[in-house]
Amino acid sequence: MSPPTRRDDLAAGIGAVRRRIDAACSAAARAPGEITLVVVTKTYPADDVLLLAELGELNPGENRHPEGARKAAACAEALARSGGPQLSWHFVGALQTNKAAPVAGYASWVHSVDRVRLVRALDKGASNAERTIDCLVQVSLDPPGAGEGRSGARPDEVRRVAEALADAGSLRLRGVMGVAPLDADPAPAFARLQQVAARMREDHPAADVISAGMSADLEQAVAAGATHLRVGRAILGERPPLG
Numbered sequence: 001m002s003p004p005t006r007r008d009d010l011a012a013g014i015g016a017v018r019r020r021i022d023a024a025c026s027a028a029a030r031a032p033g034e035i036t037l038v039v040v041t042k043t044y045p046a047d048d049v050l051l052l053a054e055l056g057e058l059n060p061g062e063n064r065h066p067e068g069a070r071k072a073a074a075c076a077e078a079l080a081r082s083g084g085p086q087l088s089w090h091f092v093g094a095l096q097t098n099k100a101a102p103v104a105g106y107a108s109w110v111h112s113v114d115r116v117r118l119v120r121a122l123d124k125g126a127s128n129a130e131r132t133i134d135c136l137v138q139v140s141l142d143p144p145g146a147g148e149g150r151s152g153a154r155p156d157e158v159r160r161v162a163e164a165l166a167d168a169g170s171l172r173l174r175g176v177m178g179v180a181p182l183d184a185d186p187a188p189a190f191a192r193l194q195q196v197a198a199r200m201r202e203d204h205p206a207a208d209v210i211s212a213g214m215s216a217d218l219e220q221a222v223a224a225g226a227t228h229l230r231v232g233r234a235i236l237g238e239r240p241p242l243g
């Protein structure tokens, strides 16, 4: 027998994660079809994204510019040549205002919108690129009083960011995103996110997306109503530590 290829490894990773999602959905009396799997490909090469596309995973996630832009361009070219399917790129990382325009050039989704200034910059970039981008308000799930390093809007800021997205001509407000705090039980954090999402839907009924859950906590996220999971390591393998 020949040794497993990278494609075999990725197929096995996807299979394992899909089985976890199925089990979590059954435990929560939800349908797996309600869940979109975003495969976070940061630090991994464009060739992996292309293998994932062959395996039917068409929602790659990236957290840094220009890494994401480079991969999106390489994949678009390869898929155009091979007649492959189009990808929907999800930008999931902290985003500086001055990088909003280039990200708006390729991302179909931005999960990490956490301030009004970023809304304006993304809207301008999307409008110039003649694109419309689906956006989520990233909500800080850190305990109140956590240091300033945290990403995400505080619960009291969420409404303003949501209003700005709803008013932006080239952006669509689709819901909320959260990252569970490190070294703490994710379940209460995801429950808070679910409450913020419910409050947002009172004003914006179409904003029904909850992006939550990563390799370590996707079960808790499914239990708390997540519609989008962002999974990297469990499919692609452990990433080298950030240099």
Ligand SMILES: *Cc1c(COP(=O)(O)O)cnc(C)c1O
Residues within 6 Å of the ligand: 040, 042, 063, 092, 093, 179, 214, 215, 216, 230, 231, 232, 233, 234
């Ligand atoms: C890297 C990353 C993920 C994926 O994390 P894994 O632990 O590799 O599954 C999800 N969300 C964001 C915002 C990330 O930066």
